[in-house]
Amino acid sequence: MGIRMTYIYSLFQYIPFIAEGVLWTASLVLGGLGIGFIIGLPLAIAQSFGGKKLGKVLNAYVWFFRGTPLLVLLSLFYWAIFPSFGFKLDPLKTSILVLGMRSGAYQSQIFKDSIKSVDYGQILAAKAIGMTQRKLILYIVLPQALRISIPAWSNEYAVILKDSAICFALGVMEILTRVRYVSTATGLALIPYLFAGILFFVLTFSGTGIMDFIHKRTRIPGMVEGLR
Amino acid sequence: MEFWSEYLSSLLMGFLTTSELVAISAPLGIILGIALGASRVYGGIILGSFARGFSALFRGFPLIVTLFLVFFGLPEIGIYLPPVTSAILSFSLCSGAYISEYVRGAIMSIDQGQSLAAKAIGMTKLQEVLYIILPQAIRRAIYGISNEIVYMIQYSSLAFAIGVQEMYSVARTYNSLYFKSLEIFSLLAVIYLVLTALTTLFFKGLIRKLEIPSKAE
Amino acid sequence: MIVLRAEDVWKRYDDTIVLRGVSLNLKKGETKVIMGPSGAGKTTFLKCLNLLVKPDKGRIWIDGEEITSPKADITRLRQKIGFVFQELNLFHHLTAIGNVMIGLTKVKGMSKSDALKKAKETLKRVHIEEELWRKYPAQLSGGQKQRVAIARALAMDPIVMLYDEPTSALDPGLSSEVLLVIKELSERGITSLIVTHEMGFAYEVADEIVVMNRGRIIGGGSPEELRNAKNDEVRNLLNKWNGLKDGVLV
Numbered sequence: 001m002g003i004r005m006t007y008i009y010s011l012f013q014y015i016p017f018i019a020e021g022v023l024w025t026a027s028l029v030l031g032g033l034g035i036g037f038i039i040g041l042p043l044a045i046a047q048s049f050g051g052k053k054l055g056k057v058l059n060a061y062v063w064f065f066r067g068t069p070l071l072v073l074l075s076l077f078y079w080a081i082f083p084s085f086g087f088k089l090d091p092l093k094t095s096i097l098v099l100g101m102r103s104g105a106y107q108s109q110i111f112k113d114s115i116k117s118v119d120y121g122q123i124l125a126a127k128a129i130g131m132t133q134r135k136l137i138l139y140i141v142l143p144q145a146l147r148i149s150i151p152a153w154s155n156e157y158a159v160i161l162k163d164s165a166i167c168f169a170l171g172v173m174e175i176l177t178r179v180r181y182v183s184t185a186t187g188l189a190l191i192p193y194l195f196a197g198i199l200f201f202v203l204t205f206s207g208t209g210i211m212d213f214i215h216k217r218t219r220i221p222g223m224v225e226g227l228r
Numbered sequence: 229m230e231f232w233s234e235y236l237s238s239l240l241m242g243f244l245t246t247s248e249l250v251a252i253s254a255p256l257g258i259i260l261g262i263a264l265g266a267s268r269v270y271g272g273i274i275l276g277s278f279a280r281g282f283s284a285l286f287r288g289f290p291l292i293v294t295l296f297l298v299f300f301g302l303p304e305i306g307i308y309l310p311p312v313t314s315a316i317l318s319f320s321l322c323s324g325a326y327i328s329e330y331v332r333g334a335i336m337s338i339d340q341g342q343s344l345a346a347k348a349i350g351m352t353k354l355q356e357v358l359y360i361i362l363p364q365a366i367r368r369a370i371y372g373i374s375n376e377i378v379y380m381i382q383y384s385s386l387a388f389a390i391g392v393q394e395m396y397s398v399a400r401t402y403n404s405l406y407f408k409s410l411e412i413f414s415l416l417a418v419i420y421l422v423l424t425a426l427t428t429l430f431f432k433g434l435i436r437k438l439e440i441p442s443k444a445e
Numbered sequence: 446m447i448v449l450r451a452e453d454v455w456k457r458y459d460d461t462i463v464l465r466g467v468s469l470n471l472k473k474g475e476t477k478v479i480m481g482p483s484g485a486g487k488t489t490f491l492k493c494l495n496l497l498v499k500p501d502k503g504r505i506w507i508d509g510e511e512i513t514s515p516k517a518d519i520t521r522l523r524q525k526i527g528f529v530f531q532e533l534n535l536f537h538h539l540t541a542i543g544n545v546m547i548g549l550t551k552v553k554g555m556s557k558s559d560a561l562k563k564a565k566e567t568l569k570r571v572h573i574e575e576e577l578w579r580k581y582p583a584q585l586s587g588g589q590k591q592r593v594a595i596a597r598a599l600a601m602d603p604i605v606m607l608y609d610e611p612t613s614a615l616d617p618g619l620s621s622e623v624l625l626v627i628k629e630l631s632e633r634g635i636t637s638l639i640v641t642h643e644m645g646f647a648y649e650v651a652d653e654i655v656v657m658n659r660g661r662i663i664g665g666g667s668p669e670e671l672r673n674a675k676n677d678e679v680r681n682l683l684n685k686w687n688g689l690k691d692g693v694l695v
Binding site: 072079162168196 | 296417424
Binding site: 341342344345346347348349350351352355359360363364367440441442443 | 495497520521522523524526528530532533534535536537538547548551552580581583584594597598601
């Protein structure tokens with residue numbers, strides 16, 4: 001088989017190296033989710049309450065960022081778009097921005113759906129007590145919509161986490177890049193990549209687990225959720 | 229310009245490879261997904277748990293990791309698969325895992341009465357699942373399945389990492405040879421966008437064709 | 446000749462005993478009606494007969510074969526029983542004629558052309574005309590759906606038809622077309638066991654009415670006998686119902 005036990009033991013020395021990658025992966029994921037939220041929520045509000053023309057432009061944004069593969073987006077921005085604007089070419093920052101813009105497109109759809117699913121009667125009641133559009137959105141619709149979004153948002157987290165691995169293509173020193181390095185250095189592949197897979201697996205399920213917990217904790221007493 | 233004719237013809241070759249990848253992986257993934265989904269609902273403890281674990285595994289592993297595992301890892305236990313085969317296997321496993329979730333959800337959403345009625349006319353469990361449950365479940369799952377296929381088209385670009393000469397690898401090669409990054413990747417983006425749009429259209433049509441007519445006519 | 450026999454059937458769900466030793470016989474050509482308040486166990490009993498519900502105790506024979514025996518070939522025996530559900534349960538993805546044919550082709554193994562012929566005949570027997578044959582359940586009215594469901598069961602040539610509150614889930618105006626079909630079939634000699642709230646219909650169609658309450662058969666008799674009921678419990682129940690029609694005080 002060719003796998004000598006000494007090689008396997010030598011793998012252990014790389015664990016800190018790979019563990020450091022978790023920090024980079026975390027910045028990709030949190031940065032991407034954060035930027036995605038900052039883009040996605042206003043986008044969703046605009047699509048739900050804004051005019052038709054604005055809606056069309058925003059739809060184009062969503063369509064572009066959802067229809068283009070992440071690899072292509074990363075390459076496009078890293079080698080073409082950012083340079084032509086004179087931006088810094090740092091792979092990490094580029095990746096976070098691209099992940100963020102893409103997540104923004106996906107999150108906008110999540111929030112759009114959950115805004116839509118807030119009972120229209122709530123809006124009517126808010127108007128009836130004299131609330132402006134702005135107040136109504138802020139105090140009545142959003143709190144409910146945000147809570148409804150948690151399951152779908154938790155799914156978005158899982159997706160971004162896995163997508164972050166694709167940033168190896170730009171050389172970002174996240175988990176997968178480091179595991180590749182280890183694989184090349186030791187000549188082993190099965191164990192390192194299995195380790196990577198399990199690491200992502202664990203990170204995925206702990207993240208979604210936390211969000212499930214938050215979802216349950218922020219339950220509105222007495223309300224029956226729509227079927228998922 | 230020489231660049232364009234070369235690039236376009238290379239892209240075309242890449243496109244054929246991409247199509248080959250998707251054309252084979254999609255049906256495989258769908259069949260796997262249906263089998264896994266049905267197993268999770270109807271399988272006993274052993275089959276059901278296996279299907280559940282299998283699905284969780286390939287949803288929890290990023291596709292790129294699965295690709296590397298299959299192409300670089302399997303040889304260590306004696307299984308040598310060429311790049312295209314590795315890619316097809318990985319894509320099928322991954323999409324199969326996701327589709328099994330949709331199928332499982334769809335099966336569980338079918339009301340008990342259908343099953344009772346099937347039993348009442350003397351159908352075995354297998355007949356019931358095959359002729360009554362699955363035809364209805366697949367109709368319900370098809371929206372999710374179509375999403376997965378669209379994702380597959382996009383993620384097929386990852387195959388470049390194990391040496392498959394699909395579209396992205398072509399673009400990447402040309403990017404290192406010419407200073408035309410904007411043109412190279414913009415065109416690539418457009419091609420994927422068009423592919424996505426066409427596939428979505430195709431599935432919309434399929435969904436409409438499969439729809440069971442209701443009273444609103 | 447006894448076509449269906451149930452002996453001392455018991456069934457409990459968690460803490461509740463739904464059936465307490467119910468026994469019943471059905472002779473060939475007979476039509477019996479089971480009546481009783483909600484929760485009396487009527488539906489559960491009916492579903493035990495073709496083992497859609499598994500009784501905890503008791504034995505059931507279909508055409509002389511014991512369906513409750515561990516060695517019983519349940520799917521084969523179920524073909525001899527025609528079951529009509531309260532909730533209709535037509536197969537959503539098949540047309541009316543498709544619903545009737547599927548048992549014939551997939552369970553009985555008939556050729557498509559034979560099945561088609563038989564399905565058409567059966568649909569005509571329940572007064573479903575040709576223009577409805579290619580319609581999907583979602584396009585049919587409640588009464589039409591239930592009649593198709595009857596055809597689906599009837600096409601299998603069962604030796605007994607079981608009807609579980611066939612009109613309870615239908616809008617009031619649509620019941621009569623269904624009851625008419627059931628009555629016709631009964632008059633043509635189809636052995637029938639019907640659970641229903643429709644008292645007038647019961648008196649018309651039944652050779653014997655069986656009254657159930659709280660999991661037990663508390664009485665019964667021919668329609669005439671029941672009109673002059675001696676048993677107090679039975680009389681009280683019937684009197685309570687006589688004041689009601691379709692659950693509404695008249």
